[in-house]
Amino acid sequence: xxxxxxxxxxxxxxxxxxxxxxxxxxxxxxxxxxxxxxxxxxxxxxxxxxxxxxxxxxxxxxxxxxxxxxxxxxxxxxxxxxxxxxxxxxxxxxxxxxxxxxxxxxxxxxxxxxxxxxxxxxxxxxxxxxxxxxxxxxxxxxxxxxxxxxxxxxxxxxxxxxxxxxxxxxxxxxxxxxxxxxxxxxxxxxxxxxxxxxxxxxxxxxxxxxxxxxxxxxxxxxxxxxxxxxxxxxxxxxxxxxxxxxxxxxxxxxxxxxxxxxxxxxxxxxxxxxxxxxxx
Amino acid sequence: xxxxxxxxxxxxxxxxxxxxxxxxxxxxxxxxxxxxxxxxxxxxxxxxxxxxxxxxxxxxxxxxxxxxxxxxxxxxxxxxxxxxxxxxxxxxxxxxxxxxxxxxxxxxxxxxxxxxxxxxxxxxxxxxxxxxxxxxxxxxxxxxxxxxxxxxxxxxxxxxxxxxxxxxxxxxxxxxxxxxxxxxxxxxxxxxxxxxxxxxxxxxxxxxxxxxxxxxxxxxxxxxxxxxxxxxxxxxxxxxxxxxxxxxxxxxxxxxxxxxxxxxxxxxxxxxxxxxxxxxxxxxxxxxxxxxxxxxxxxxxxxxxxxxxxxxxxxxxxxxxxxxxxxxxxxxxxxxxxxxxxxxxxxxxxxxxxxxxxxxxxxxxxxxxxxxxxxxxxxxxxxxxxxxxxxxxxxxxxxxxxxxxxxxxxxxxxxxxxxxxxxxxxxxxxxxxxxxxxxxxxxxxxxxxxxxxxxxxxxxxxxxxxxxxxxxxxxxxx
Numbered sequence: 001x002x003x004x005x006x007x008x009x010x011x012x013x014x015x016x017x018x019x020x021x022x023x024x025x026x027x028x029x030x031x032x033x034x035x036x037x038x039x040x041x042x043x044x045x046x047x048x049x050x051x052x053x054x055x056x057x058x059x060x061x062x063x064x065x066x067x068x069x070x071x072x073x074x075x076x077x078x079x080x081x082x083x084x085x086x087x088x089x090x091x092x093x094x095x096x097x098x099x100x101x102x103x104x105x106x107x108x109x110x111x112x113x114x115x116x117x118x119x120x121x122x123x124x125x126x127x128x129x130x131x132x133x134x135x136x137x138x139x140x141x142x143x144x145x146x147x148x149x150x151x152x153x154x155x156x157x158x159x160x161x162x163x164x165x166x167x168x169x170x171x172x173x174x175x176x177x178x179x180x181x182x183x184x185x186x187x188x189x190x191x192x193x194x195x196x197x198x199x200x201x202x203x204x205x206x207x208x209x210x211x212x213x214x215x216x217x218x219x220x221x222x223x224x225x226x227x228x229x230x231x232x233x234x235x236x237x238x239x240x241x242x243x244x245x246x247x248x249x250x251x252x253x254x255x256x257x258x259x260x261x262x263x264x265x266x267x268x269x270x271x272x273x274x275x276x277x278x279x280x
Numbered sequence: 281x282x283x284x285x286x287x288x289x290x291x292x293x294x295x296x297x298x299x300x301x302x303x304x305x306x307x308x309x310x311x312x313x314x315x316x317x318x319x320x321x322x323x324x325x326x327x328x329x330x331x332x333x334x335x336x337x338x339x340x341x342x343x344x345x346x347x348x349x350x351x352x353x354x355x356x357x358x359x360x361x362x363x364x365x366x367x368x369x370x371x372x373x374x375x376x377x378x379x380x381x382x383x384x385x386x387x388x389x390x391x392x393x394x395x396x397x398x399x400x401x402x403x404x405x406x407x408x409x410x411x412x413x414x415x416x417x418x419x420x421x422x423x424x425x426x427x428x429x430x431x432x433x434x435x436x437x438x439x440x441x442x443x444x445x446x447x448x449x450x451x452x453x454x455x456x457x458x459x460x461x462x463x464x465x466x467x468x469x470x471x472x473x474x475x476x477x478x479x480x481x482x483x484x485x486x487x488x489x490x491x492x493x494x495x496x497x498x499x500x501x502x503x504x505x506x507x508x509x510x511x512x513x514x515x516x517x518x519x520x521x522x523x524x525x526x527x528x529x530x531x532x533x534x535x536x537x538x539x540x541x542x543x544x545x546x547x548x549x550x551x552x553x554x555x556x557x558x559x560x561x562x563x564x565x566x567x568x569x570x571x572x573x574x575x576x577x578x579x580x581x582x583x584x585x586x587x588x589x590x591x592x593x594x595x596x597x598x599x600x601x602x603x604x605x606x607x608x609x610x611x612x613x614x615x616x617x618x619x620x621x622x623x624x625x626x627x628x629x630x631x632x633x634x635x636x637x638x639x640x641x642x643x644x645x646x647x648x649x650x651x652x653x654x655x656x657x658x659x660x661x662x663x664x665x666x667x668x669x670x671x672x673x674x675x676x677x678x679x680x681x682x683x684x685x686x687x688x689x690x691x692x693x694x695x696x697x698x699x700x701x702x703x704x705x706x707x708x709x710x711x712x713x714x715x716x717x718x719x720x721x722x723x724x725x726x727x728x729x730x731x732x733x734x735x736x737x738x739x740x741x742x743x744x745x746x747x748x749x750x751x752x753x754x755x756x757x758x
Contacts, residue, residue: 043556084456086493219454220679221519222539226530252530255632259532263558270553
């Protein structure tokens with residue numbers, strides 16, 4: 001169950017996994033996520049569904065190695081299996097014919113916007129994509145993104161590849177140029193989603209973000225993922241993960257994401273030490 | 281042991297871990313009777329001709345019969361008699377509120393102490409597990425398939441009953457471990473998880489298939505299950521936490537009891553970093569609420585290293601919904617009780633972490649709709665508690681996830697499913713429900729009782745050619 005049938009190293013820290021999960025693949029929709037456990041003593045982490053293949057019965061996940069769990073996942077090989085895999089969870093993206101739409105993907109967020117771009121394009125929208133990363137080493141899927149967008153803008157924060165800019169710069173240019181953008185999706189690190197929302201707010205263009213708060217069960221049981229949207233407490237796992245970016249309390253999200261920073265560091269250090277001693 | 285005995289009339293005490301020791305570990309608090317003591321306790325039973333204890337049990341365990349077999353030393357027969365009506369005795373012997381059920385009706389209780397039925401049940405179940413469980417005979421396969429949604433006490437009871445009757449049973453569990461609240465909710469020190477997994481393995485030996493990581497409402501809808509199975513049982517419990525909606529509730533350091541308990545019990549955060557899931561409990565913890573879940577959260581906090589743990593409850597000890605034994609254990613362990621106190625605001629430091637909780641004193645007024653005295657805030661009595669962790673244990677509601685694509689499944693305004701208490705039928709044809717999803721948060725044994733009732737009706741319905749009408753207004757009282 002949940003066997004890895006394909007793996008790609010997209011960047012030194014970004015790995016792609018195609019997981020055998022026929023029933024999840026049958027139901028998965030753009031915008032949803034799965035909860036994954038890498039080993040028997042592992043934590044449950046949410047990962048966005050980057051792609052699904054109903055015929056092959058597979059789900060594609062992309063993970064960036066940040067802490068112990070994502071490093072362990074990154075070290076797994078084809079043929080190995082995840083300890084658990086639960087989904088599809090969360091509400092799917094509202095796909096409709098809006099007209100012209102802009103999708104902004106920052107870093108790992110590129111994985112999240114890809115299936116949304118595809119679904120929106122299939123629904124007849126003109127899709128403008130903006131993808132960016134801190135540097136060239138963290139950028140991936142430019143080719144795939146070209147296949148699901150009508151126009152694709154690529155940038156890096158440090159200018160090591162394509163245009164030197166943060167993703168909000170080209171977004172603002174499009175809005176200033178008077179492009180008739182009816183809806184924006186901004187998915188990536190919380191701080192990037194905050195600035196995408198702040199950028200679009202003066203133009204009054206509805207902006208959807210996908211909130212990546214800490215989760216335990218991912219089914220509405222624990223409330224670890226609670227966020228404040230429009231002054232109301234919502235659970236990102238069942239009420240979201242997509243919300244109106246103009247209504248999100250960003251500072252709360254950023255604060256709550258840091259709850260376990262020190263313990264996550266401790267777990268990572270212990271893991272690195274354990275791996276080192278195995279190789280010694 | 282000698283000093284623990286109270287003489288011929290009193291019941292046998294059960295050895296327990298000393299409170300000063302146990303607050304530093306997650307091992308089980310109550311240690312169980314040794315054989316000799318169990319038989320002495322069994323000898324106290326006067327074997328009533330018309331036993332009242334049985335009428336107090338939601339699943340009708342054959343209490344005097346198993347006790348008789350036990351004292352005669354025929355332990356396998358005691359096991360057989362006990363498990364005839366209860367497929368999860370090691371669990372019930374630990375977490376049932378016997379003092380308001382079987383033991384409350386024991387005639388010995390009128391003039392002294394009732395027979396310790398719960399402790400004897402636990403003894404017999406633990407003895408069986410130590411010997412290696414025997415699988416009972418199953419009826420011939422009837423060729424019908426049952427889907428059980430949720431693997432808590434209600435679902436497991438129904439699954440066991442239906443498997444014994446020859447049905448093909450599949451249990452669908454959303455988490456990665458089966459057991460529901462028995463696994464994510466009740467802590468190790470009250471119910472060791474090894475016992476839950478042994479009871480679940482027993483169900484597997486009856487032929488029950490358990491599929492984890494299946495979220496009904498997402499992976500399958502209820503409508504799809506109804507199309508694929510002959511009958512569906514909903515036993516998804518009450519898993520959605522209730523919050524107070526007071527300012528500061530989203531600060532770092534505020535948990536729902538569900539989150540704290542899930543991290544600790546299901547994810548084993550108390551073994552971090554050997555296990556990967558972390559938990560952060562500070563030095564001064566306030567747990568809001570006074571039910572069993574609140575006691576569990578408070579006692580977990582203590583074991584995670586908190587120096588001071590308060591239970592903050594707006595009514596008095598008398599109205600506290602927790603079992604007497606749970607309150608007693610919490611008091612023994614040094615939990616502080618702030619009765620007639622209600623939080624009105626949680627405030628934080630500049631980094632967004634809890635620094636304190638503002639509370640108001642309450643007085644008790646006339647009884648409210650629940651029959652309990654209404655708590656009334658005393659004006660001007662506000663005060664601040666210096667705490668760095670707050671746990672909200674105010675109760676839970678059914679998780680609505682399971683109801684997607686099932687509009688005909690009638691629900692109450694509390695979010696519970698409308699079901700006929702006499703047979704467990706919901707308004708959706710071929711869908712039964714029982715346990716907390718119907719009653720709201722209640723007890724393990726009442727959920728098991730509901731599973732039993734639904735199993736009997738499900739079997740009767742399916743083996744009689746699914747007679748109409750499905751829903752009889754005259755029979756249902758809810």
